[in-house]
Amino acid sequence: MLRGRSVINAIRKLQAFTLSSDTTQHVDTTYMEIPVYDVEKPQTLEKRKARLHYQSRKRGMLENDLLLSTFAKKHLDGFTENQTMMYDRLINSPSNDWDIFYWIIEKKPTPKEFDNEVMDLLKKHAKNENRNALSQPPLY
């Protein structure tokens, strides 16, 4: 009977510990690492492209909405699997949508892992040589 009670107490302590929000006491909160979107999850190419269409149209701010949705409408359906993966990593790995924007308009240098042919296509697209007023294209 005593053993049972000590087991119950141990379980209670375990519950209290696991539910405890004191976990941040031992964490350096001045640099917060946040989870990255899982692009490596296995999926068909068609499903990946459908997801990328949604994610190109729904960004954190209008500037990226306009640039990425117009770019996706023009190029995404014609991408190979390799190019699609590059685009997926580019728009889903960085935490700050503004960073993607600054790389595209070349205000900040593009990091090596994203400096590829898809990025070059994006940069060319953003130069807006035809001086179009950008607006989000219809889906169909």
Added chain:
Amino acid sequence: MNMIKSSRILMCMKWQNSMFAKRVLRDVFSGTKRNASYTIQQHKHDCLVIGAGGAGLRAAIGLAEAKFSVALVSKLFPTRSHTIAAQGGMNASIGSMHEDDWRWHFYDTVKGSDWLGDQDSIQYLTRNAPNCVFELENMGMPFSRTKDGKIYQRSFGGGTIKNGKEIAKRTCAVADRTGHALLHTLYGYTTKFKNIDLFSEYFVLDLLVQDEVIVGALALDMDDSSLHSFQAKNTVIATGGYPRMYFSCTAAHTCTGDGCAMAARAGIPLQDLEFIQFHPTGMYGSGCLMTEGCRGEGGYIVNSEGERFMERYAPKAKDLASRDVVSRSIATEIRQGRGVGPKKDHVYLQLHHLPPEVIRERLPGISETAWTFTGADVYTQPVPIVPTVHYTMGGIPINYKGEALIHVNGCDKVVCGLHSAGEAVSNCHGANRLGANSILDVVVFGKAIGLNIAKIANPGAKQPDLKKNIFDPALDNLNKVRNLHGSTSVHELRESMRATMQNKCGVFRDKKLLCEANFEIQKWYRMFDDLRMTDQRLNWNSDLIETLELQNMLQTAVQVVACALNRKESRGAHFRDDFPKRIDEMDYSKPTKGQTAKPINQHWRKHSLSKLDLKSGKVDITYRPVIDKTLDNEVETIPPVPRVY
């Protein structure tokens, strides 16, 4: 099939604790129910937070700290929430640059709201601002610093000290990316809690109501179109505003008023929807925002004659007057023929008289954005701008604790089970919001919700069983939308709605334009049933999601127009050409001694509450008085005066 689904759920939730995992498994296996031909996976938590932006994340943190289990559901990955777009900063009277007092911030906010903001909520907001900023600083938010190491504060529209005597430097900033820093800090903090489950890229279809209590929500997993019911004793709506119903707006395409429409469908009247803030400096053509910080650092607006015309409209504050004052001034200049460009339909914002280092250091993103979307070089040319929808003051009515309200028999009554915060609500900002108050508002009321739910509920409390037919309204609607086979494309209807709102219910409003707007928006509302769904796929169906968003926008737009037509006065952001005066209970431009206050049905200093009949599109409008009484005697109620800057 169920094994694969449940193991996928386990991976998504990043479980490390087997106790929690066992509880979830039990819910999935025993809880899978059938409704018509749909399988709905059941989740049960203490709290459900809808929306993972600034307000949603801060509420989730508060709840998790109080040991509640939280389901955080969002249609976007948290760092893609619209909070990231905020560039200006957050107001807090911490006094790093000069002596400051929260009571001056209180005065500015009450005056900015044109005496339509609830003064108890405003007191809560301004008094708790410094604490919230210091808390964020301790969480790791990297504020810009002055030479002494204090938090850098800049001036912002409408901020004054000594009750309007001088311009205040009260906006705490992180360069020009305060929104991103806030989101990154808060999201990072939430990942340290084991009792927050994140369900990202789930679109919430509807709230679940049982016995007049909100018991949770039904959501669609965009990945495979599976349905998930999230049962919770307390639900928090933090889904943002509804600016996307306008053609020109500075917001991302995600801001479609989903939470407001959800609450409307659950029978909760929405408050003050007609108050829409037009930001004076949105780039002409694309709608991208030129932050108010440009004017805070010394830029100013000129018309076709090169005149700095704001000196005429707001002699003291000039270009830093409240946003609605500046928007109306710009609209007046354009209407009177002093606009620039071939159509004379916009004006210029001038920055090239400032030293280039100031533009480079204090406003780093501005030059690139201006170049990409307008082709103007800020160092040498002025930028074309036009008033653009920036913020929607209206939404779900709440009190200072964050509880959603309805008004019955002359009293405010709390809606059981529902809280709300952020742009989706209407309490502090009244008829007009001051710049840099929104980012503050999301944090303060997100925290308030965490504190309030900790008082009124206990972690692990027993919850009622959901009735079998509780999902029927949401499923019927989903079925209907999926099987739309009409003749109108979603894109056409959306553009028609946006054009009507922009042209007929914009900065300038009068009876003729608003009646036309009402006629047209009712037409678009009925035309929703004639839409054509092109895409029937089950994985990442953007067509379905955008159609559901359009439905939410239409249901809100109908109410916006009805409220704008109904309010026959001008107050804050709502300006009517045919009723240009503010109509209060007394004439405050004269001494109030000897005047008797008019009864509430004879003046307009009251909140309008709109209720939509889903079948007919008819909007019913009732009223609720403004709360003037402050929380305690630390500050006195400020009586209305004419609002001039």
